[in-house]
Amino acid sequence: MAPILTNSAEAIVSGQRDDLENGIVRVKNPHLASMTEDFLYHFDLGTKTHNLQAMFGDVKFVCVGGSANRMKAFAQFIHMELGLNGSDSNIMDICAGTDRYNMYKAGPVLSISHGMGVPSMSIMLHELIKLLHHAKCCDVTIIRLGTSGGIGLEPGTVVITGTAVDSFFQPQFEQVVLGKIISRSTELDKDLAQALLNCGNEIADCPTIIGNTMCTNDFYEGQGRLDGALCSFSNEEKLEYLKKAYKAGVRNIEMECTVFAAMCHSCDLKAAVVCVALLNRFDGDQITTPHEVLLEYQMRPQKLVSMFIKKQLGLLKYN
Amino acid sequence: MAPILTNSAEAIVSGQRDDLENGIVRVKNPHLASMTEDFLYHFDLGTKTHNLQAMFGDVKFVCVGGSANRMKAFAQFIHMELGLNGSDSNIMDICAGTDRYNMYKAGPVLSISHGMGVPSMSIMLHELIKLLHHAKCCDVTIIRLGTSGGIGLEPGTVVITGTAVDSFFQPQFEQVVLGKIISRSTELDKDLAQALLNCGNEIADCPTIIGNTMCTNDFYEGQGRLDGALCSFSNEEKLEYLKKAYKAGVRNIEMECTVFAAMCHSCDLKAAVVCVALLNRFDGDQITTPHEVLLEYQMRPQKLVSMFIKKQLGLLKYN
Numbered sequence: 129m130a131p132i133l134t135n136s137a138e139a140i141v142s143g144q145r146d147d148l149e150n151g152i153v154r155v156k157n158p159h160l161a162s163m164t165e166d167f168l169y170h171f172d173l174g175t176k177t178h179n180l181q182a183m184f185g186d187v188k189f190v191c192v193g194g195s196a197n198r199m200k201a202f203a204q205f206i207h208m209e210l211g212l213n214g215s216d217s218n219i220m221d222i223c224a225g226t227d228r229y230n231m232y233k234a235g236p237v238l239s240i241s242h243g244m245g246v247p248s249m250s251i252m253l254h255e256l257i258k259l260l261h262h263a264k265c266c267d268v269t270i271i272r273l274g275t276s277g278g279i280g281l282e283p284g285t286v287v288i289t290g291t292a293v294d295s296f297f298q299p300q301f302e303q304v305v306l307g308k309i310i311s312r313s314t315e316l317d318k319d320l321a322q323a324l325l326n327c328g329n330e331i332a333d334c335p336t337i338i339g340n341t342m343c344t345n346d347f348y349e350g351q352g353r354l355d356g357a358l359c360s361f362s363n364e365e366k367l368e369y370l371k372k373a374y375k376a377g378v379r380n381i382e383m384e385c386t387v388f389a390a391m392c393h394s395c396d397l398k399a400a401v402v403c404v405a406l407l408n409r410f411d412g413d414q415i416t417t418p419h420e421v422l423l424e425y426q427m428r429p430q431k432l433v434s435m436f437i438k439k440q441l442g443l444l445k446y447n
Numbered sequence: 448m449a450p451i452l453t454n455s456a457e458a459i460v461s462g463q464r465d466d467l468e469n470g471i472v473r474v475k476n477p478h479l480a481s482m483t484e485d486f487l488y489h490f491d492l493g494t495k496t497h498n499l500q501a502m503f504g505d506v507k508f509v510c511v512g513g514s515a516n517r518m519k520a521f522a523q524f525i526h527m528e529l530g531l532n533g534s535d536s537n538i539m540d541i542c543a544g545t546d547r548y549n550m551y552k553a554g555p556v557l558s559i560s561h562g563m564g565v566p567s568m569s570i571m572l573h574e575l576i577k578l579l580h581h582a583k584c585c586d587v588t589i590i591r592l593g594t595s596g597g598i599g600l601e602p603g604t605v606v607i608t609g610t611a612v613d614s615f616f617q618p619q620f621e622q623v624v625l626g627k628i629i630s631r632s633t634e635l636d637k638d639l640a641q642a643l644l645n646c647g648n649e650i651a652d653c654p655t656i657i658g659n660t661m662c663t664n665d666f667y668e669g670q671g672r673l674d675g676a677l678c679s680f681s682n683e684e685k686l687e688y689l690k691k692a693y694k695a696g697v698r699n700i701e702m703e704c705t706v707f708a709a710m711c712h713s714c715d716l717k718a719a720v721v722c723v724a725l726l727n728r729f730d731g732d733q734i735t736t737p738h739e740v741l742l743e744y745q746m747r748p749q750k751l752v753s754m755f756i757k758k759q760l761g762l763l764k765y766n
Contacts, residue, residue, distance in 0.1 A: 247564025257676035357576035
């Protein structure tokens with residue numbers, strides 16, 4: 129196992145100590161301060177072409193998810209839930225100049241798509257964290273709202289990630305930097321997870337638990353599915369692996385949580401992962417649940433996170 | 448290094464020997480034949496809901512690329528280039544039921560987006576290879592048309608991948624399957640690469656080379672960029688890594704080629720990777736070239752692949 133780079137092991141760059149004290153989102157890159165321009169290529173936004181502080185300075189919550197349609201729907205939903213002025217149908221894609229990601233803003237909430245898999249999430253997060261830093265955003269909470277495969281759960285169960293683990297059930301994110309493997313901690317904010325669980329428990333028909341979430345780099349072989357174009361293992365071997373995962377506390381599998389947890393942790397961003405399980409992998413591999421039922425499942429993380437945001441903003445009381 | 452699974456080391460499943468002989472696209476999964484239905488979730492297409500053979504049986508060329516807009520533009524371009532009937536503006540997204548991928552068909556050419564990074568490419572390829580197999584497609588050639596960062600190249604140079612290598616410059620794709628690391632060969636078709644190079648050489652203002660392509664799992668730290676949200680190395684360390692890559696024959700860096708090469712090789716699909724270099728990484732990290740110039744660069748792989756397809760179909764003569 130590669131050494132774990134803890135926050136304290138990474139240099140706190142001059143000037144960033146101030147950022148930490150006043151809650152401004154930090155970057156962990158000493159080179160950034162000396163750049164005369166920073167163009168966020170995959171957002172089609174830049175420090176010279178856009179007034180990022182005016183556009184994003186009031187952001188307090190960033191919600192991210194794989195699907196562009198889902199994140200647009202979430203922006204419209206939270207716009208309505210927060211009782212913001214104007215029609216939710218007027219919410220425009222801020223990244224319309226590129227088709228890599230979609231970004232929507234509803235008051236203090238930013239809603240962004242990140243595509244599928246660790247690399248796609250990682251590009252988005254690099255540019256998002258820089259954007260929040262350039263915009264001098266303070267005290268930001270970031271939540272991934274996703275879909276996942278459940279292990280030993282009723283389909284439709286919402287899993288709030290306790291610990292994000294890799295395919296070996298380890299709480300780490302390994303990455304190659306300049307030809308060397310480095311490993312980062314995937315620690316998530318425990319208080320935030322508990323606050324989200326409490327919200328889930330208040331919503332009718334929204335079974336919610338805290339459990340470990342496994343992140344894989346492949347949906348088929350990588351998650352022990354028997355129905356990909358390639359498969360070289362038996363049903364028994366698959367079930368043995370899923371049982372081992374269950375025993376290690378894994379309750380759902382998706383494809384982004386480790387890099388999300390690691391990068392947010394490195395930059396001291398409060399982060400959580402809230403995914404609904406679309407199926408129970410002990411029962412099969414294919415997602416055959418009717419479309420309307422899947423849509424209702426996908427609304428559950430949105431409702432839960434909306435309740436959390438409303439409570440944080442004082443629009444709803446804590447029980 | 449994990450053991451390399453060669454094609455011969457993977458079992459040829461009963462019935463697939465016939466597929467091999469008559470050129471039908473093969474899967475390497477003994478479980479698939481016994482499934483009564485196969486629903487390709489991320490395409491929103493299925494064997495029970497769609498007549499895949501009627502829809503796709505005539506496909507001979509599959510072109511894939513990261514961006515949905517670019518792959519739509521390519522479908523319209525190749526429609527026009529092949530002189531197909533009907534207006535190119537009528538080409539519809541076959542995967543309109545989902546926003547995970549976009550798919551367009553122009554005669555024998557399928558054009559599909561795969562998003563960014565290995566996991567997103569891998570999901571798409573699993574479902575694409577199954578689709579081609581279910582549709583009984585024969586003698587299919589698959590080409591990735593992409594963008595990349597160049598090493599020691601003039602921006603705008605088109606690189607046809609000789610060998611797809613990982614971040615350690617090795618010609619392999621490593622993947623975790625049931626908690627074990629397996630490694631697959633990333634061999635690509637040499638004759639196809641040469642035929643594509645010949646096309647590039649016939650096109651004016653389209654500098655084209657064959658070189659090694661490095662695949663990384665991150666765009667910033669993973670490619671030695673100094674401008675991400677996280678960076679813990681110096682400009683000198685970065686340049687040292689890029690020089691090592693150059694010395695190993697690497698001429699460009701992108702984020703999908705190893706899994707693309709490995710999966711196509713495993714399923715005996717003729718495959719090639721054709722990427723334009725948007726910048727020379729020895730000169731910097733940010734992509735600041737004007738939008739119009741970038742658009743012209745991105746057309747170069749499209750023109751090159753279009754010429755190749757027209758020659759293969761007998762619409763253009765080989766020199």
